[in-house]
Amino acid sequence: MISRFERQLPLFGAAGQRMLRQAHVAIVGLGGIGSHVNQQLSYLGVGQLTLLDGDVVEDTNLNRLIGGTQTDVLAATPKVFVAERLTKSIDPDIKVTAHQGSAATTEAVALLANTTFVIGCLDHDGPRLALLTICTALRKPYLDVATDISPKDSVYGGRVIFGGGGSGCLYCLNQLDQGEVRRWMSTDEAIASEDRLYGRRAAGPSPSVVSLNGVLASVACMEFMAETTGLRPARRWLEYDGQTGKLRVDTSSPAPNCPYCFGPQSDAVDSLARLLRLVPTRQQ
Numbered sequence: 670m671i672s673r674f675e676r677q678l679p680l681f682g683a684a685g686q687r688m689l690r691q692a693h694v695a696i697v698g699l700g701g702i703g704s705h706v707n708q709q710l711s712y713l714g715v716g717q718l719t720l721l722d723g724d725v726v727e728d729t730n731l732n733r734l735i736g737g738t739q740t741d742v743l744a745a746t747p748k749v750f751v752a753e754r755l756t757k758s759i760d761p762d763i764k765v766t767a768h769q770g771s772a773a774t775t776e777a778v779a780l781l782a783n784t785t786f787v788i789g790c791l792d793h794d795g796p797r798l799a800l801l802t803i804c805t806a807l808r809k810p811y812l813d814v815a816t817d818i819s820p821k822d823s824v825y826g827g828r829v830i831f832g833g834g835g836s837g838c839l840y841c842l843n844q845l846d847q848g849e850v851r852r853w854m855s856t857d858e859a860i861a862s863e864d865r866l867y868g869r870r871a872a873g874p875s876p877s878v879v880s881l882n883g884v885l886a887s888v889a890c891m892e893f894m895a896e897t898t899g900l901r902p903a904r905r906w907l908e909y910d911g912q913t914g915k916l917r918v919d920t921s922s923p924a925p926n927c928p929y930c931f932g933p934q935s936d937a938v939d940s941l942a943r944l945l946r947l948v949p950t951r952q953q
């Protein structure tokens with residue numbers, strides 16, 4: 670084990686390396702960003718990984734899915750198994766639990782309860798709020814990664830938010846699109862009815878580019894590494910602007926009285942129970 674990690678020990682020491690080995694990290698979402706995170710955590714030497722994602726590999730994933738191959742497209746391999754295969758090829762001693770399905774199920778919550786740290790690499794804000802609710806109820810540190818590409822506004826970048834400690838979270842830092850959350854919580858019939866009424870078309874898949882995903886995944890892994898090894902506390906909010914090439918620490922104040930940051934623990938557990946009843950079959 671020493672020879673495998675000797676080039677990184679000068680940064681955070683043997684004690685830091687032990688902390689990484691003792692960590693049990695959940696990665697929720699093993700697509701463009703999550704597959705990068707999985708690869709880096711495997712190289713860093715994290716001891717246990719729990720991987721959650723409901724999707725299988727499709728040909729449109731091959732521009733960015735780390736470890737994904739043409740053969741996986743033909744076999745419709747679940748993304749969690751691509752990630753597990755990659756991790757085992759890097760370090761067979763890492764213990765991996767691969768779960769094909771949404772995080773918002775009783776079974777997945779039980780898996781998340783066994784972890785020490787959660788990294789969310791999701792595409793949409795509905796599942797993001799669900800994961801925030803789960804992590805609040807389970808008192809798990811939660812690091813959320815997202816990219817944003819809007820060609821008509823010449824915007825491409827992303828952000829990493831580390832919740833916890835009452836310093837702000839996705840909810841009180843206003844990082845969730847409430848309309849998107851509401852649609853995710855709605856039944857298919859209600860969504861179809863709303864679309865007919867307002868003439869709304871279902872949004873197509875979001876743009877996604879491997880190099881941008883890699884930047885944000887690396888930022889997230891840096892914050893995880895710094896927090897876990899004791900190098901320094903993770904930053905609350907880091908914002909990357911691809912146009913200027915700048916990475917900025919955002920110090921905006923969170924909205925007061927956040928139910929996730931300051932609500933009683935019993936409220937968080939009640940919210941989780943409601944969530945599991947509301948969205949038992951929703952996918953990520």
Ligand SMILES: [Zn+2]
Pocket residue numbers: 837838839840841842923927928929930931
């Ligand atoms: Zn909050």
